[in-house]
Amino acid sequence: MKKHANSIDVARRAGVSQTTVSFVLNNRRDHAISPETRQRVLDAAKELRYRSNRLSHGIFRGRTGLIGVIIPPRPDDYYLKLLVGVSDECVRNGSRILLTYPSGSDSGTPDPLQALIEFRVDGVVYIWEEDESSDRVAWLQELVEKEVPCVIVDDRSHADIVDCFVSDDIAESRAAVTGLLKACHRDLAHLSAGNSVSTAADRRQGYIDAMVAAGVEDVTATIRGQSYLPDQGARAAQEILKMIPRPTAIFAANDILAAEMLKAAQRVGLNCPEDFALIGYGNTSIAKALDLTSVDQNPEEIGRQAVKRLIERMADRSLPPITRTMKSRLIERNSTAKSQADRASTELETTDAN
Amino acid sequence: MKKHANSIDVARRAGVSQTTVSFVLNNRRDHAISPETRQRVLDAAKELRYRSNRLSHGIFRGRTGLIGVIIPPRPDDYYLKLLVGVSDECVRNGSRILLTYPSGSDSGTPDPLQALIEFRVDGVVYIWEEDESSDRVAWLQELVEKEVPCVIVDDRSHADIVDCFVSDDIAESRAAVTGLLKACHRDLAHLSAGNSVSTAADRRQGYIDAMVAAGVEDVTATIRGQSYLPDQGARAAQEILKMIPRPTAIFAANDILAAEMLKAAQRVGLNCPEDFALIGYGNTSIAKALDLTSVDQNPEEIGRQAVKRLIERMADRSLPPITRTMKSRLIERNSTAKSQADRASTELETTDAN
DNA sequence: CTGAAAGCGCTTACAG
DNA sequence: CTGAAAGCGCTTACAG
Numbered sequence A, B: 001m002k003k004h005a006n007s008i009d010v011a012r013r014a015g016v017s018q019t020t021v022s023f024v025l026n027n028r029r030d031h032a033i034s035p036e037t038r039q040r041v042l043d044a045a046k047e048l049r050y051r052s053n054r055l056s057h058g059i060f061r062g063r064t065g066l067i068g069v070i071i072p073p074r075p076d077d078y079y080l081k082l083l084v085g086v087s088d089e090c091v092r093n094g095s096r097i098l099l100t101y102p103s104g105s106d107s108g109t110p111d112p113l114q115a116l117i118e119f120r121v122d123g124v125v126y127i128w129e130e131d132e133s134s135d136r137v138a139w140l141q142e143l144v145e146k147e148v149p150c151v152i153v154d155d156r157s158h159a160d161i162v163d164c165f166v167s168d169d170i171a172e173s174r175a176a177v178t179g180l181l182k183a184c185h186r187d188l189a190h191l192s193a194g195n196s197v198s199t200a201a202d203r204r205q206g207y208i209d210a211m212v213a214a215g216v217e218d219v220t221a222t223i224r225g226q227s228y229l230p231d232q233g234a235r236a237a238q239e240i241l242k243m244i245p246r247p248t249a250i251f252a253a254n255d256i257l258a259a260e261m262l263k264a265a266q267r268v269g270l271n272c273p274e275d276f277a278l279i280g281y282g283n284t285s286i287a288k289a290l291d292l293t294s295v296d297q298n299p300e301e302i303g304r305q306a307v308k309r310l311i312e313r314m315a316d317r318s319l320p321p322i323t324r325t326m327k328s329r330l331i332e333r334n335s336t337a338k339s340q341a342d343r344a345s346t347e348l349e350t351t352d353a354n
Numbered sequence C, D: 001c002t003g004a005a006a007g008c009g010c011t012t013a014c015a016g
Helices: A007-014 A018-025 A035-047 A054-061 A077-092 A112-118 A135-145 A169-182 A198-213 A230-241 A255-267 A285-290 A299-315 A340-350 B007-014 B018-025 B035-047 B054-061 B077-092 B112-118 B135-145 B169-182 B198-213 B230-241 B255-267 B285-290 B299-315 B340-350
Strands: A066-070 A096-100 A123-127 A150-153 A163-167 A188-191 A249-252 A277-281 A293-296 A323-326 A329-331 B066-070 B096-100 B123-127 B150-153 B163-167 B188-191 B249-252 B277-281 B293-296 B323-326 B329-331
Touching: A007 A018, A007 A035, A018 A035, A054 B054, A066 A077, A066 A112, A077 A096, A077 A123, A077 A299, A077 B077, A077 B096, A096 A112, A096 B077, A112 A135, A123 A135, A123 A299, A135 A150, A150 A299, A163 A169, A163 A198, A163 A299, A169 A188, A169 A198, A169 A249, A169 A277, A169 A293, A169 A329, A188 A198, A188 A230, A188 A255, A230 A255, A249 A255, A255 A277, A255 A285, A255 B285, A277 A285, A285 B255, A285 B285, A299 A323, B007 B018, B007 B035, B018 B035, B066 B077, B066 B112, B077 B096, B077 B123, B077 B299, B096 B112, B112 B135, B123 B135, B123 B299, B135 B150, B150 B299, B163 B169, B163 B198, B163 B299, B169 B188, B169 B198, B169 B249, B169 B277, B169 B293, B169 B329, B188 B198, B188 B230, B188 B255, B230 B255, B249 B255, B255 B277, B255 B285, B277 B285, B299 B323
Parallel strands: A066 A096, A066 A123, A123 A150, A150 A163, A163 A323, A188 A249, A249 A277, A277 A293, B066 B096, B066 B123, B123 B150, B150 B163, B163 B323, B188 B249, B249 B277, B277 B293
Antiparallel strands: A096 B096, A293 A329, B293 B329
């Protein structure tokens, strides 16, 4: 038995031509087909469990129904949610995801781009991350040259040539920190990831903006940390605990760093939210597990919107590149739950001297 | 300008036939090609930035280089790691991942299987999860019927028809619990997910085995919980805290449940590891964030091995189905760190009466 | 050592 | 209302 029936098999069985089969199965209006013929074809297809071969279809139509996704290999559930959003919107468009991880030319493995181009993907969702190698930029250029529609997620440094989707990290960080200030916190600190990635830099900037707006001097003295890596974060967290006066509220650049902050604090007998408020970023499963207030970037929606734009671009390649800054929002949990009234009264007492 | 050069373009440029181009580019030994011709073809290909069209290639060869992956849409980093392993091994084999999420026929969207078959994937990695709908089983049957090589991950209830890869949940749970018993814990409890999924049932079984082996009577009285859902887990955790005597060690069916256990305990002023030991499952980012001892299933390796087997099966479809139980291992962290000596001495005192 | 021709499974003008 | 034929970009016997 042949593995798959083809359109000729269906045609033979229905007693019609391959052409007719194609018209019926693709619902072509061009040439009307008599209802009986139509039904015969449909029956034959069902009997033979016929499934159109999308490779052949793709070759001819010049549209494969494959969307390439380049995704960082890091186990962060942000990416998993992003993928779900991307897939959702792809399926709605009759497409499917060809998933690839970046792996440099150095590693001896073929780069993801080669695969994406060889499979003639209709478009690419490029999820950016910090990376020393310059391969990424070269890949991007090849995509642009080959005129493969492309949208970048999580970076906007190439906004001049492709569509970019980023979160409103600066604004949302500023808002979160402003919230801490409004809740009468005086001594804040930021557990940062430095400039390792644009998201880290943006979150740091938001923190600085809010602090400056509140009239705080020498803001940078309240910032520690250069990387998202847990070990480095743990060290920076310890430094924060040694600040004088000790911060009563800490804004971390992501949930992993917030978790390190919490661990470091517990080790010296400090608890959250009793002794300090803490805000993380990403609203990952870690935030839920720790009952941690965190910024949710709504990655599913980012994924959906990115694909939506990609599809627009596939239809009209001449569209000018746009950058969209997606709205995040703060999810409040126990780590910032110490009642404002409590603190306000304490503050009043201690500020009586003023 | 044409979007992609094809093999005819290359042939023309190199002044040879399409056949020769094909032979050179596929490194065929059948017909030796003169070094000069060879070089001319290679040069022409490079100049035109030629990338073979894998769709055409796939049609003819009957091998597309596409591996279908069906994955649950849940944001658990276990899946992300599994995917990395799967991709790794695929790339090593010159294949790429076609990623799909299950979404029932009810939802109006085409089922993933249709896509996988239409794209003529060479094989399928089917990552199982609990699901009320019977679609999954129907899909599996269609795969088997169409003779699409398939391996299931995380379930072994179809071991008679396809290859299955599961973790050694029973054994590893038993070992973890035995470890708690050896550390002189007397009053244990299990925060379970009931029989909602086979993994949950297996972990529960491992707990029971260890307890029975230690001579504990009425083990089921020390088990609470029916689901991996956080809310239900939180309730079950509260029940565990009300047990008399209060457990000094708790084995949770996964990290999310362990986190709920921790939150519930903290709410009543109990701390880990001072007041009780806690073990989770999955070694997710949650375990790292909480400094939680947890069982690592090594999902990357599971993914790699599953694909390895799939490739064997692609080469020889008559292989009998096998089930492989992959080795996990306990990662010890702070949640079980209370020194054994401490407890041992306490235990000796309190058990003097015996 | 190299090429002309047939074919993979599909779609699409075109003709009847 | 329907079909024969050419074509998408590739590979593979086969012939020279």
